[in-house]
Amino acid sequence: MEYIARKIPEGKKLLFMATCICDAFFDETAKAAVETLEYLGCEVDFPEGQTCCGQPAFNGGDWKASRKVVRHTLEVFKGVAPVVAPSGSCTAMLLHGAPLEFEEEEDLGKVQDLAGRSWELADYIVNCLGITEWKGSFPHKIAFHRSCHSRGSGSVAAARQLLSSINGLELVEFGEENQCCGFGGTFSVSFPNISAAMGQLKIDHVAATQPDFLVSADMGCLLHLGGIIDKAGKNLPRLHLAQILRDSLKNGGLL
Amino acid sequence: MKTYQEIDRHARDVNPDRQSAVYSVASALAEKRVNAFQRDYADPDRLRRLAGQIKQHTLEHLDHYLQMAETSFQENGAQVHFASDGTRCNQIVLDILKKNDCRKVVKSKSMLSEETELNGFLTEHGIDSVETDLGELIIQLDNDHPSHIIAPIIHKNRREVARCFDREGLGDYNDEPEVITRRARSYLRKQYMDADAGLTGANFVVAESGRISLVTNEGNARFCLAATRLHIVIVGIEKIIPGDRDLALFHNLIARSGTGQRLTVYNQFIGGPKAENQPHGPQQMHVVFVDNKRTEALASNCREILRCIRCGACQNICPVYRQATGFAYRGTYGGPVGSVLSPLLAGENFAQKADLPKASSLCGACRDVCPVDIPIPDLLLRLRDKGKRESSKKAGAGTPPMGIWAIMSTQPAAWKAALRLGYALNYPPTQAFPNPALQAWRSVRKFPPWRGGKFRRWMKDRKKSSE
Numbered sequence: 001m002e003y004i005a006r007k008i009p010e011g012k013k014l015l016f017m018a019t020c021i022c023d024a025f026f027d028e029t030a031k032a033a034v035e036t037l038e039y040l041g042c043e044v045d046f047p048e049g050q051t052c053c054g055q056p057a058f059n060g061g062d063w064k065a066s067r068k069v070v071r072h073t074l075e076v077f078k079g080v081a082p083v084v085a086p087s088g089s090c091t092a093m094l095l096h097g098a099p100l101e102f103e104e105e106e107d108l109g110k111v112q113d114l115a116g117r118s119w120e121l122a123d124y125i126v127n128c129l130g131i132t133e134w135k136g137s138f139p140h141k142i143a144f145h146r147s148c149h150s151r152g153s154g155s156v157a158a159a160r161q162l163l164s165s166i167n168g169l170e171l172v173e174f175g176e177e178n179q180c181c182g183f184g185g186t187f188s189v190s191f192p193n194i195s196a197a198m199g200q201l202k203i204d205h206v207a208a209t210q211p212d213f214l215v216s217a218d219m220g221c222l223l224h225l226g227g228i229i230d231k232a233g234k235n236l237p238r239l240h241l242a243q244i245l246r247d248s249l250k251n252g253g254l255l
Numbered sequence: 256m257k258t259y260q261e262i263d264r265h266a267r268d269v270n271p272d273r274q275s276a277v278y279s280v281a282s283a284l285a286e287k288r289v290n291a292f293q294r295d296y297a298d299p300d301r302l303r304r305l306a307g308q309i310k311q312h313t314l315e316h317l318d319h320y321l322q323m324a325e326t327s328f329q330e331n332g333a334q335v336h337f338a339s340d341g342t343r344c345n346q347i348v349l350d351i352l353k354k355n356d357c358r359k360v361v362k363s364k365s366m367l368s369e370e371t372e373l374n375g376f377l378t379e380h381g382i383d384s385v386e387t388d389l390g391e392l393i394i395q396l397d398n399d400h401p402s403h404i405i406a407p408i409i410h411k412n413r414r415e416v417a418r419c420f421d422r423e424g425l426g427d428y429n430d431e432p433e434v435i436t437r438r439a440r441s442y443l444r445k446q447y448m449d450a451d452a453g454l455t456g457a458n459f460v461v462a463e464s465g466r467i468s469l470v471t472n473e474g475n476a477r478f479c480l481a482a483t484r485l486h487i488v489i490v491g492i493e494k495i496i497p498g499d500r501d502l503a504l505f506h507n508l509i510a511r512s513g514t515g516q517r518l519t520v521y522n523q524f525i526g527g528p529k530a531e532n533q534p535h536g537p538q539q540m541h542v543v544f545v546d547n548k549r550t551e552a553l554a555s556n557c558r559e560i561l562r563c564i565r566c567g568a569c570q571n572i573c574p575v576y577r578q579a580t581g582f583a584y585r586g587t588y589g590g591p592v593g594s595v596l597s598p599l600l601a602g603e604n605f606a607q608k609a610d611l612p613k614a615s616s617l618c619g620a621c622r623d624v625c626p627v628d629i630p631i632p633d634l635l636l637r638l639r640d641k642g643k644r645e646s647s648k649k650a651g652a653g654t655p656p657m658g659i660w661a662i663m664s665t666q667p668a669a670w671k672a673a674l675r676l677g678y679a680l681n682y683p684p685t686q687a688f689p690n691p692a693l694q695a696w697r698s699v700r701k702f703p704p705w706r707g708g709k710f711r712r713w714m715k716d717r718k719k720s721s722e
Contacts, residue, residue, distance in 0.1 A: 027710035061639030148618035184616025190653035196699035227700025
C-alpha cells in the first residue's frame with residue numbers, strides 16, 4: 001500500500017499527539033515517548049486541545065461523526081511541524097484513513113497536508129532523524145508484536161532496527177508473527193468471540209517463547225491482549241516500544 | 256458469550272474440530288502462497304500492481320472490451336448471450352439445452368453457478384447436471400454448499416466423504432483418500448460418457464481472441480468437453496482481460512495465489528466450437544455473459560472488487576475467516592472478498608448483508624496478498640459507511656453509537672471532563688453498568704486502571720519546572 005508522500009521535516013520541532021488511549025489509560029507510554037524525543041533534542045509541543053484522531057467512528061462506519069473529529073484534529077495540529085504519535089494505528093488514521101473518508105469533501109487538501117507530516121514514533125526516529133542505533137541497554141528477552149496498522153509504512157522495519165540494536169536486548173521470534181491480534185477498535189466489542197480467539201492465539205504463540213515482555217508500538221493491541229492476559233490471571237508484562245527506548249537510555253545512564 | 260453480530264455468533268458456535276481443520280488448511284495454503292512468491296519473484300508486489308492495473312483498465316472500458324469479446328467469439332463460431340441476472344442466466348442455459356435435446360450435463364466448477372443456483376434450477380426442469388470437480392461432486396451428493404472459493408469442502412473431513420460415498424452407492428465405507436478419489440474417478444468417467452453437454456465457467460475471457468481460459472488441477476473441465484456435443488460457458492462480465500499476452504501474468508498469479516503452484520496442472524484455452532479439421536469436441540459453443548448486479552458494483556465506489564480472479568488468497572490469510580469459517584458469510588463467497596462482494600451483489604437487499612463488512616479487524620492481510628491489488632480494507636470501510644448511512648440494523652448491531660464521543664472529541668473542555676469522569680470505571684459497580692460495548696469488552700478482557708489526564712498534568716508540570 002502506498003501512503004501519501006511525506007517530506008522529511010527540517011529541524012526538530014514537533015507536535016506530539018499523545019493518542020486518546022494514552023490520555024485515558026497509558027500515561028507512562030506517552031511520558032516515555034516525550035522523554036525519548038527530548039533526549040534526541042526534539043522540541044516537543046503538546047497541543048492541549050487534542051482529543052482523538054477520529055478512528056473509532058471511521059472504523060465503526062460512522063464517517064460523518066468521524067469527519068467532525070478529524071476536522072477538530074486538523075485545527076489542533078495546524079501548522080507546518082511534523083505530528084508524531086506513539087501509535088502506528090493513529091498515524092495510519094491520519095496517513096490513510098482520514099484522506100479516504102474525505103475523498104469527496106472540500107477540505108481534503110487540509111487532510112492531505114496533515115497526512116504529509118504525520119509520523120509514528122519509530123518511523124520518525126529512524127527515517128526523519130536518521131538514527132539507526134539505539135544507545136543504552138535493555139537486558140531482557142522481548143517478543144515484538146507488529147501492529148497491523150503499521151503495514152505498508154516504515155514503522156515496522158524502524159522499530160525492529162532500533163530494538164535489535166539495543167545492547168543486551170534479545171528479540172524472540174514467535175509463531176504466526178504477522179497475524180493480527182484481533183483488537184480492531186470497535187471490532188473488539190462487536191465481534192467479541194472472534195476478537196478474543198484471535199487474541200488468545202497471539203498470546204499462546206508469544207507465551208510459548210517465555211519472553212520477559214510483550215512489546216508493541218500500539219497500545220490498542222496491548223490494551224486488548226493485556227486485558228485477556230489479566231482476565232486469565234496470567235503473568236506476561238507488556239511494554240510499549242517507547243518505554244523500552246527510554247528505559248534503555250536510563251539503564252545506560254544517559255537519561 | 257453474548258454477541259450481537261451473526262458472524263461472531265457463528266464463530267462462537269462452530270464445531271471446534273471443524274474450525275481447527277479450516278484453520279490449518281487455510282494457513283497451509285497461505286504459507287504455500289508466500290513461499291511460491293518469495294521463491295520465484297524478486298518483487299511480487301509489482302506483479303500484483305500490474306495485474307490490478309490491467310483489470311482496472313479493462314473494467315473502466317468494459318463496454319469496449321465486452322463488445323470486442325462478443326465479436327471475437329462470433330468470429331470463432333461461438334454464440335454469445337447476455338444475461339442481466341441469475342434467473343435470466345439459468346433460463347438461457349435451459350433454453351440452449353432443450354433446443355438441442357440435451358438431458359444430461361457435466362459441469363466443472365463455477366462460483367457463478369452457485370450464485371445463480373443453476374444446478375437446482377436444471378434439476379427442477381428435468382436436466383441431470385453433474386458436478387465433476389471432486390470437491391463440488393461431494394458437495395452436490397451431500398446437498399451442501401461450498402464454503403471456500405477454491406477448496407469447496409474445506410469444512411469436511413474424509414470420514415464424512417466416505418460416509419457420503421457409502422450412502423450414495425459409490426462404494427462401501429472407506430476413508431482412504433486414494434480409495435475415495437478412485438471411486439470418484441470411475442463414477443465420473445461414466446458421467447462424462449453419458450452426458451450431452453459440458454458446462455464450464457471461465458477463469459479469464461480474452462477479448463481480442465475470443466478465447467476462454469480454464470485452470471484446473473483435476474483435468475475435469477477438459478473431460479467435460481471430451482464426449483459432449485455442446486459447450487456452454489457461463490461467466491461474469493468482469494472476467495474479461497484485453498489480450499492473450501495478459502494470460503501469462505494472470506496464470507502465474509492465480510496458481511501461486513490460490514495453491515502455491517507455479518502453474519495449475521491443466522490449463523485450457525478454448526476459442527470456439529470444434530473446427531472442421533478437428534476430430535473431437537463440442538459442435539457448439541455458447542458463451543453466456545452474466546451481469547447479476549456487476550454493473551451496479553461497477554458504478555459504486557467499490558468497483559475495484561470486480562478485479563477479483565477468485566483465487567481464495569484473501570480467504571486463506573484472513574484471521575477472521577479462520578475463526579468464523581466459510582458459512583458464517585451467508586453467501587456464495589466467504590472471507591474478505593465475500594464481505595465486499597455479497598453486499599454489493601445483494602442489490603436492493605444490501606441492508607441484509609451490511610454486517611459482512613463489519614467482520615474484519617481491518618488488519619490488511621487480505622490487501623497484502625491480493626493478486627490484483629484490491630484495497631479490500633478500504634472497500635470494507637466504504638461499505639461500513641454505506642451501512643451506517645442506510646441505517647442497516649445488521650451493520651450497526653454491537654457497534655457503540657458515536658454521537659456522544661464525537662461531541663466530546665470536538666470540545667476539549669468536555670474531553671477533559673470525560674477524562675476525570677472515567678475514574679468511575681475503576682470501581683467494580685460502575686464496570687457492571689449494562690452498556691453493551693462495556694459488557695462485550697469485559698466478557699473476555701479486564702480493563703486496565705483508568706489514568707485519565709495524568710499525562711497532561713505531567714506535561715504541564717514539566718513545562719513549569721523548565722521555565
